[in-house]
Amino acid sequence: MIKLENLSRDWKEFKIDDVTLEIEDGEYFIFLGPSGSGKTMLLELIAGMWSPDSGKIIMNNKDVTRLPPENRGVGFVYQNYMLFPHKTVFDNIAFGLNVRKVEKNEIKSQVEEMMNLLGISHLSNRLPRTLSGGEQQRTALARALIIHPQVLIMDEPLSALDRITREELIQELKRIHQKFNITIIHVTHNFDEALKLADRVAIMKKGTISQMGDIDEIFRHPKDEFVADFVGTENIIRGFASDGEDSLTFVNTGNIVIESTQKKTGDVHATIRPEDITLSTDKVPTSARNVFEGHIKEIYDLGTIIKLTVDVGEQLVLVLTRQSFLDLELNIGKQIYIYFKATAVNLF
Amino acid sequence: MRRLDYTTIFFALMGSFLVLFILIPIVNLMVSSNIDSIVANLQDSQVITSLFISVYSALIATLIAVLFGVPLAYILARHDFFGKGFVESIIDIPIVIPHTVSGIALLLVFTSGGILGAPLGKLGIVFTNAIPGIIIAMLFVSSSFVVNSAREGFESVDPRMEKVARTLGSGTLRTFFVISLPLALRSIVVGSILCWARAISEFGAIIILAFYPLAASTLIYTRFVQFGLSASTPVAIILISICLALFLVVRLIIKGWRTYDKT
Numbered sequence: 247m248i249k250l251e252n253l254s255r256d257w258k259e260f261k262i263d264d265v266t267l268e269i270e271d272g273e274y275f276i277f278l279g280p281s282g283s284g285k286t287m288l289l290e291l292i293a294g295m296w297s298p299d300s301g302k303i304i305m306n307n308k309d310v311t312r313l314p315p316e317n318r319g320v321g322f323v324y325q326n327y328m329l330f331p332h333k334t335v336f337d338n339i340a341f342g343l344n345v346r347k348v349e350k351n352e353i354k355s356q357v358e359e360m361m362n363l364l365g366i367s368h369l370s371n372r373l374p375r376t377l378s379g380g381e382q383q384r385t386a387l388a389r390a391l392i393i394h395p396q397v398l399i400m401d402e403p404l405s406a407l408d409r410i411t412r413e414e415l416i417q418e419l420k421r422i423h424q425k426f427n428i429t430i431i432h433v434t435h436n437f438d439e440a441l442k443l444a445d446r447v448a449i450m451k452k453g454t455i456s457q458m459g460d461i462d463e464i465f466r467h468p469k470d471e472f473v474a475d476f477v478g479t480e481n482i483i484r485g486f487a488s489d490g491e492d493s494l495t496f497v498n499t500g501n502i503v504i505e506s507t508q509k510k511t512g513d514v515h516a517t518i519r520p521e522d523i524t525l526s527t528d529k530v531p532t533s534a535r536n537v538f539e540g541h542i543k544e545i546y547d548l549g550t551i552i553k554l555t556v557d558v559g560e561q562l563v564l565v566l567t568r569q570s571f572l573d574l575e576l577n578i579g580k581q582i583y584i585y586f587k588a589t590a591v592n593l594f
Numbered sequence: 595m596r597r598l599d600y601t602t603i604f605f606a607l608m609g610s611f612l613v614l615f616i617l618i619p620i621v622n623l624m625v626s627s628n629i630d631s632i633v634a635n636l637q638d639s640q641v642i643t644s645l646f647i648s649v650y651s652a653l654i655a656t657l658i659a660v661l662f663g664v665p666l667a668y669i670l671a672r673h674d675f676f677g678k679g680f681v682e683s684i685i686d687i688p689i690v691i692p693h694t695v696s697g698i699a700l701l702l703v704f705t706s707g708g709i710l711g712a713p714l715g716k717l718g719i720v721f722t723n724a725i726p727g728i729i730i731a732m733l734f735v736s737s738s739f740v741v742n743s744a745r746e747g748f749e750s751v752d753p754r755m756e757k758v759a760r761t762l763g764s765g766t767l768r769t770f771f772v773i774s775l776p777l778a779l780r781s782i783v784v785g786s787i788l789c790w791a792r793a794i795s796e797f798g799a800i801i802i803l804a805f806y807p808l809a810a811s812t813l814i815y816t817r818f819v820q821f822g823l824s825a826s827t828p829v830a831i832i833l834i835s836i837c838l839a840l841f842l843v844v845r846l847i848i849k850g851w852r853t854y855d856k857t
Contacts, residue, residue, distance in 0.1 A: 295757045315760040322761040328754050332776050342762035393762060 247271055248292070248397060248429065253301035255291060260284045262291060262298070263453040269431065269446075274423050276440045277433045279450030280476065285433040288450070289399050292431065293320045305396065321390030325402035327382040329374035335361070335385050336370045342393035360388045363425075364418070380411040384418070391426065398422075400432045404439060416442050437477055441515065442594050449473050481518045481562045487511050487593060494535065494588055501559035505535040506591035514593045520553070522590035523564035526583050527574055534585040542580050556584055623834065627827045635828040641813065645832065648810040651725055652793035655732035656740070656786050663740040664782060668774070670741070671748035685742070688735045696734050697802025704730060704803070727804030732793035739792055743785025747778030780851045784844055791840040794833070 248269040255262050262284050269275045277285045290296055292303060294315035303311045310318055329338050336357055343353045361367040364384040374382055383403060390398055403419075404412045420443065423430055434440060440447050441461055448458040449472075457469040464473065465482050483499050487510045490496035497504045497516050504516055524534075540558030552571040555563055564584065566574075576582070635641045670682065688696055704711040704721040711721055721727040751774050759769040775782075797811035805812060810833045818826035 290757070293757070293761055295760070314765075315757065316763045316765055318761070320761050322758055324754050324758065326752075326754075328752060328758045330755065330759070330773060341759065341764070345763040345768070389758075389762065395761075 247304075247306065248431075249302075249304040250292070251302040251304065253288075253291060253298050253303065255287070255296060255298045257287065260287050261453040262288050264301070265453075265455055267448060267455065267458060269429060271429055272427050274430045274432070274443055274445045276444035276447045277431070277450050278435065278437065278440050278447050278476070279433075280435055282452075283450040284453035285450055286401050287453075289322075289401050289431065289433055292397075293322050293399055294318045319393075319396045321393065321395035321398040323383075323386045323390050323398070323400040323403050325405050327374070327386040329377075329382055329385055329389070331374050334371050334373060335366060335377070338374065338385055339388045339392055341389060346393070356392060357388075360392050364388050378411075379407050380415060383407065383411075383415060387418075387422065391422065391428075394426075395428070397429045397431060398426075400430065402434055403432065405434065405436065412439075419443060441482070441517070449476060481520065481523075483516045483518075483560050483562075485514060485516055487514045495593065497591070497593065499560055502538060504591055505588045506593050507588045508591070508593040510593040517592045517594075518562065518586055518590055520562075520564045523562060523584050523586045525554070525556070525564060525566065525574070526585070527576075527580070529583050532585050533587075535588040536586045536591070538584050540582060540584065542576060542578050542582060545576070545578060556582060558584060620834065623827065624831060627824075627831055631824075631828045632831055635832060640808070641810075641829055641832070644808045644810045644813040644829075645836070647725065647728065647807055648794050648833070649836065651728040651809065652732050652736075652790050652796075655729050655736065655793045656790040658729070658733055659737035659740040659789050660782065660786055663737055664744050664775075667741050667744035667782075668748050668770070671745045672753065685738045689738055693735055693796065693798025694802055697731060697799035700727075700730060700734055700799060701803050721803065723804050723806045725804070725807060728800055728807075728809055731799035731803045732796050735796050735799055736789045736792040739789040740782070740785045743788065744778060744782045747781025747785075748774060750781070751777045780847065783851075784847060787840055787844045787847070791837050791844075794837060794840070 250265050250267050253262060253265045260282070265288065277288065279285050287296070291298055294310070294313055294317075298311065301311075302309055305318070315322075329335075330341065333341070339357045339360055340353050343356060348356070358367065358370075361370060364387060366381060366384045366388065369377060369381055369385070374385065377385065387403075404415055407415065416439065419430070419432075422428070423443075432439070432443065444461055446459060447461050447464055449456045449464065451472050457464055457473045462482070462484070465477055483497075483504070485497040485499040485504065487495050487497045487506075489511065490505060495506045495508060495510055497506060497514060499516075504518075506516065529537075529539075538558035540556050542554055543557045543561065544555040546553040550568050552566045552568055553563060554566065554576070555561055562584065566576075666681075666685075670678065701708075701722065703709055704714075704727065706712065706715050706720070706722065714721070719726055721730060755777075756769050756773055759773045760766070764772065795811065796809075797815065800809050801812055801815070808816065810829065814826045814829050814833065817829060
């Protein structure tokens with residue numbers, strides 16, 4: 247268990263201000279926040295790269311506040327991987343074992359096992375600069391994991407990757423989290439990563455924690471405008487997925503059934519981007535698979551854009567231009583129809 | 595073919611002035627003496643001794659500069675502290691003051707009665723008119739090359755790489771030797787060779803502090819004063835060849851050394 251107690255430190259450009267939290271053993275914990283919110287600095291404090299001005303860091307009931315990073319048992323993965331450019335993939339991964347003076351044959355077998363696990367065995371003799379982003383990230387993960395850290399800390403580990411590689415690595419991280427039964431602390435500004443990976447999330451703002459809890463909780467009940475702004479523009483609905491007709495997936499939320507082109511069964515979350523939802527006051531013929539009737543619950547005037555919350559059995563957020571909002575003569579309580587395509591429904 | 599505009603042509607013409615200004619005297623010098631006199635000088639024991647003194651003393655000065663300059667460079671690259679600008683300025687001072695002035699300043703301190711010369715004299719180390727004098731004259735004027743180049747090298751190593759090494763269990767000193775130093779080594783070697791070449795070329799501070807034993811640059815000067823151009827030119831050619839060879843090595847290292855951070 248990791249406990250941060252009133253942790254504070256002031257760098258000139260950033261500061262961490264009175265952060266208190268607990269992370270359970272084996273938990274996947276994500277710090278979410280915009281750039282400049284001090285996320286990286288908090289991670290580096292936990293890893294021991296800085297000393298706090300005040301406050302305590304407790305790991306496994308031991309005060310490690312003044313312990314140097316080499317004695318903390320923390321694995322660290324940076325966004326830009328920070329592989330040692332003068333060492334091969336093998337030697338990068340072996341680094342932590344070499345420091346520990348592990349016997350040569352033992353190092354070889356452990357590194358090979360780790361490379362195997364992460365699917366990078368064929369890269370063994372390559373230098374980091376010849377690797378793709380995803381390969382570098384896997385190498386960095388292997389290097390951190392081989393010392394069997396109590397905690398794996400990752401700073402924006404997926405931000406520099408293309409979308410497909412990112413998806414692959416998200417699956418990889420899930421697998422690693424289960425296999426090693428390791429506590430993971432992960433920092434990102436990407437809400438999607440938090441949805442897919444986190445057990446719990448803390449939203450950070452200017453060095454403080456704005457809100458902490460499970461992802462649904464934060465999404466459904468943002469504590470303040472900052473959190474709402476940061477996570478707020480997506481629709482997320484829990485449901486049970488099963489195979490439907492026309493090779494679609496039907497997601498029963500208990501109130502409505504949403505159709506998606508993505509293949510999933512069992513308990514899922516469905517997300518729909520607000521801009522993918524269209525609205526009309528009369529029922530119109532459409533190719534969209536998802537058509538729901540409901541009424542307008544809330545209207546937010548954002549200037550040129552109007553944000554609406556509609557209740558169609560589930561509450562969904564959508565956006566309209568000011569002009570169409572005026573043309574449709576909308577007001578709270580008005581009966582409406584909403585439409586969105588099955589391809590617009592993301593399941594995870 | 596790429597068309598050149600008038601501005602580029604004009605600037606190229608202007609710029610070639612300096613290139614020719616440096617190149618012509620050196621090329622002219624290299625061809626102004628016949629091979630026989632160069633060979634004769636290479637068999638002259640006074641010339642060989644003075645060349646040896648220059649190369650050897652410069653090597654010692656460079657090693658001292660590396661030994662003390664690399665840790666300083668690392669501190670300057672990694673830490674901000676009160677008075678950092680002052681320290682940086684001090685390292686650069688020898689570049690901006692006349693070398694004869696450097697020589698006088700050193701002489702005052704390292705003469706047999708000087709504040710450093712007296713205690714070191716008791717240990718048997720004499721500076722005036724001795725090789726240690728040549729070495730400290732060279733060290734004074736050329737150590738900044740090592741410090742500045744090594745510093746650039748360390749600055750190009752991302753501190754986060756060192757941090758990762760530390761989380762993997764490597765202490766600060768080990769991290770320095772296994773990660774930072776190898777990655778900055780190219781800059782350190784380039785700086786050292788520049789320091790060495792600059793030390794071999796030193797004259798002004800040396801003649802004040804240690805006219806004897808004759809270093810190569812001092813020998814050229816005495817030959818010129820005593821016997822004129824024809825006597826000094828062959829020695830000058832030999833010395834300049836050594837310096838140019840060192841310079842060439844630097845360029846080759848810069849080009850050929852495996853760089854890790856660029857693809």
